[in-house]
Amino acid sequence: MPLPLPGEDNQAQFMFTVARLTPGSSQPRRLENDEQEMFKCMQLYKLGVPLYTREAILNAYGQLKASKRGDITKITAIDGTSVDFIINTGRVWIGADGYERELGKPRLCFMPIQRLESCVVPDQLHTIPCSIRVAHRVATRDPITKERFEYGVTAFEKVRLNLFTTLHFWRNSPYYQLLRYLLDDYPKMPRITKIIGFDCGSMSRDLQGQPSNNSRARYQHAFLIALKEYLDARNFETTGQEVRVYVQHETYLERDIEVIRQFGVQVLQDPEGFLVVDEETVVVSCRPECPVRQVVADLAMPAMMIWDHERDPTKVNGMSAQRIFDPWSTRLDTMMRFYHVQEFVNDEINFDKMDVCIRRPMADVYHDVNDPDPGSDANFAQPVA
Template structure:
């Protein structure tokens, strides 16, 4: 056998070299996540949301946090604030939506690719040092008075009553708000510097007045429901208690106190527990969320009403998913809802903090 023939024979006997070109953790993970999702795996459960809320509430005494992944496995994340007496960092939940699992590669190690929530650390020292805006409670009452005298308030009240009357077989026992924003935190230094240079400076509350207005709208929603059920039940003798809950992990303590004084129950300080309150007898109000509110709810329940924003595009120009993007599951959910515009009086649009950009989705039928 010639040398050439011998080399050819050896090559035939040797196994081929298989390159792992394009074979990455992300490729495998994203396909696996898509398969799990298609098979019905839920990205969020009430139990896991309650659990992470409880863990973060106890962060001073926990050395690590247990994070549930969508395949049911658990990973553990070290707690840098463990044992710290006066932590300046507060842990809150950072949600990852469907598209971060299957299309847009997330940051972090491959072990986190199956995670729909992780831990974000929020530095509180500046907020604690500067304190709340002086007199923010009085401004909130001014905004509330102006809102109560507006035509938009009456339009919203009438719309809520009409929708509930149409869905008369549906019972509502709570209104839950997500991410309406803080109403007391001071504006950043750069804003204060520029504001002082203006001929007619704005008041410090200008950056939180939209949030104040959204909380006023929430009060109107629950008032409309309470009034409707009171009138309906006068003849039946029944009594419906409708709770008003709100969750925003960046609420300051001063904001929480103010909201409680105005009829809100403040829940989920870490940003997760409030979702476990959502059920089929709920109204959800989320104005311009920075979390996947709709996707989370699609895994948990079918609220009677959903009031929120619907971005025209689910991805930005860099193909990053928007925080509250739609998903196959939310698209399916909306088939059971009728959508209408949030009512705002035309002449009041400039003063209504973009409420006219919201929509109201009403469930078509009772859900057992």
């Protein structure tokens, strides 16, 4: 039996749970004035109200871990509204293709500000002023045998060898040498104790002849491992502290986790990666499937970020607003005032155009604030020759 694709571009399909704004109500309720509610969200956002907080993420995550079908997960929206999300784990229905669809375990989904200020992506929930929502992964299964359709898994030794080989190529690539040169050029590097990579992808998923992102996933994991080696060597000369490496990706297979651990990388469950981000962290993300940049901007001021260069708030990675995953925002513009930003020309086959953002010493920031030259733009470093 042919395997139904999980979605366009082989992306996993998710379904948001039913949400209700009236606690205790048995039915969801739409907001009466969409434009008024969206305007309210934008005003709160401009006033500095965070879309995401550690407390909100921890609270929602704790509820989900203990939830079962029929339970309610309560999340507070940006305007203080209490929103009930009804857990539907195990719900089954027949799809238009005759296969059954089953809802898996719930997970948290993070909405960028663009989803709260616009109806570009119309759906039942677009008026809910909630930046953290609950969704279920949708699995496809045979209506008779009830067997789930799953892609194949590449053998452990092959995945391990592929990553080892990719790491060797990356260490010797001109892009890695350029990155080292770029980082060497910053003598005032902030203290760094950990690296967290978001949505680096599965290296072991066998798509049975269909195009896959396994190569991108291998190179992005190799990037993290090589970056740790560089920072360990740099720390050895100062603090002597070893840098820890974490990754967070909701669709890792067990085979991925087995291989990743062999290289000293710790896998965190979604959304635990966001909770470990602090002022001593390097954040790495390349075309993630969630608004990593906006979440990080609300949670911390990391030591360094290496992430997408795209800064058009209506686009991400060249795609229009209908496919926004990690869009830019005005809050990120403000955040960048505290960073040296250097464009990093990377391997565009396995990565995309990226920026290296290194947090500036507060003395430098203070100097720029008091700089009589209003045209200075000291936080944007000159390109490396």
